[in-house]
Amino acid sequence: MRSLTGLFRREPQYGMRRDPAPTRWGYRYQRLMLTPLFRIGVRFGLPVLLVAGGLGLWFVQEDNRKAFAAQYERLRGMIEQRPEFMVGAVEIEGADPALAAAIQRFLPERMPISSFDLDLVEIRARIRELTAVADATVRVRPGGVLDIAVTQRVPVAVWRHVDGLRLVDAEGVMTGMIPQRSARAELPLIAGDGAREKIGEALALFAAAEPVSDRLRGLVRMGERRWDLVLDRGQRILLPAENPVAALERVMALDAAQDMLARDIVAVDVRNEDRPTIRLTEQALMRLRRVSENNN
């Protein structure tokens, strides 16, 4: 009988297809690899574990960590300092020279600077904090230009306050100070407490007072309630708290018809719309009395 425990597997008989059987361990290995969890572990978990372990071992060394950080910083600096990212010029649009000078203070001094180091949001926020600025857009244009577009507030009136003369825009926001009235003589003057808040009404009144604009001195807010229109020669038109524009228009109509304001009167009181009142000057009053006595 042939050996049962041959070292080598017997070859298949003549003419038969080779059909080798897997070894016991090969068979077990294949079954193990077909186990889903094991398969995932080997194909995904093991590489991840190896890479993570290797990196971990490398980073355990203090020197390695430092070298890595230094290399990182160097690379970052290299990219940031590339000429494509450098900002060399500033263009400020829509700002007068004084505002431009004020804006310059918020910009970095050293001018060729990387755009990574520019905090555009911060710059914009600080520019918008300026009283003269309504809105601003800050951007870096291609070509390394920091482009600042400013919408300035437009002053529409001069407000006389205890500490001086201020400019006020249509929303009642102060945009700056002027040393004397003649610096912005073309703007109307308002005064009194609470005048700034009612700037819209004041502007409407100024528009209604167009016929007497050459005599107009300004508007005074009385008791934060109503307006007095002040003309030259100390004349005043006392306007009501309610509907002052209509009252002023009536006064203007009276003036146009009877030339009232050119007469010798101190004040026109239209606070009570049913009974407009005028106050004469001292001389006019005396004279009027004398005339009436003579007539008697």
Place this chain on the structure above:
Amino acid sequence: MGQLYQTQRAMRNMRKAAMQRGVIAILDVGTSKIACLVLRFDGDMPAPEGIGSMAGQSSFRIIGAATTRSRGVSFGEVSAMAETERAIRTAVQAAQKMAGVRVDHVIATLSGARPRSYGLDGEVEVEAGQVTDGDIGRVLAACEVPDYGDGREVLHAQPVNFALDHRSGLADPRGQIGQRLTTDMHLLTVDATAIENLLYCIKRCDLEVAGLASSAYVSGISSLVEDEQELGAACIDMGGGSTGISVFIRKHMIYADSVRMGGDHVTSDISMGLQVPMATAERIKTFYGGVVATGMDDREMIEIGGDTGDWEHDRRTVSRAELIGIMRPRVEEILEEVRQRLDAAGFEHLPSQQIVLTGGGSQIPGLDGLATRILGQQVRLGRPLRVQGLPQAATGPAFAGAVGLCLFAAHPQDEWWDFDVPAERYPARSLKRAIKWLKDNW
């Protein structure tokens, strides 16, 4: 028998576990080839267009199939353990590779091991007026088990008929009203050693056995059509080393046997008659074989070939008629033997006597004509049912057993061990009786 009952129940639980995992392998250990199919069970897989539900068999799909030349198996029994183990490993590995999943549970079949059929009957009084599950278990347990001898194991024990009082032929007596419940049970025993050897081989491959079936039975399931199973038919599975016989009526197997002769014997006859190696004989048989000689066959010369170096020896030729002359007596012998077994089983008393030839050996040209002379007029060649995903190469009659095992895995028939043991066997019953005694007497 209690031992076996537990073993089979354990296998049933294993099968349930495998079903839950959805993957199970079936292993047909034959004499000439070992086939392994990997089945995937998906709960509600829609049947493809144009195919019906296929009697519920569309619930699984074959995702891996592999065949290997069998080693160490003869007469359908394991004769060399290590060789068989290696062959099983080859088949399972290839099937797993094709399926791409790991298989842990396997349902196996074997064709040899000298099956022997017994018809049993049992009778009990129905306890509650209505037949319950417990009554079924009791009546099955009441069957008088014959002395089938030492060293044999029960492979199948299927109730094939229930009768309640005078009404017979009940498929499911549960819930019906009556007094006397009787049953007929078909018991199939096989050699215990053959089974144990096979189980050991499978265990060595790190697989769990989820079921065992007789090859003759599963071939019948796959190759008999439904009306044949219903009206009475015999399936002859002509394998390599043994020929399985199973007789079906009313969709139950009532008889199974196996003839220890098959295609390999034909091959060895050719090998001896023509003085050629077995491999060459097998090739000649499959290419030129036949059982009915005609005048043309005298003139058709077959090159036998050989590689001895002797020119005269290597250039021998043989006429096809001579080859048929060698094959025919052996095939006739097999069929005569089958005829004897069928006669012994009383096959002629069945209402329909359809005989279906299947298995690799049934592919011999002209076999149906020869079988008609020996077995009777109603003979046809059978091919296994088509199941989803089966490769074209595995649809031939040689795979009747493998395909039948798939169907068996999907829809196993009720066996004796599927019903609970009657309560009398449990100590709980005696406790109940003690309490009853206390109640009655105090």
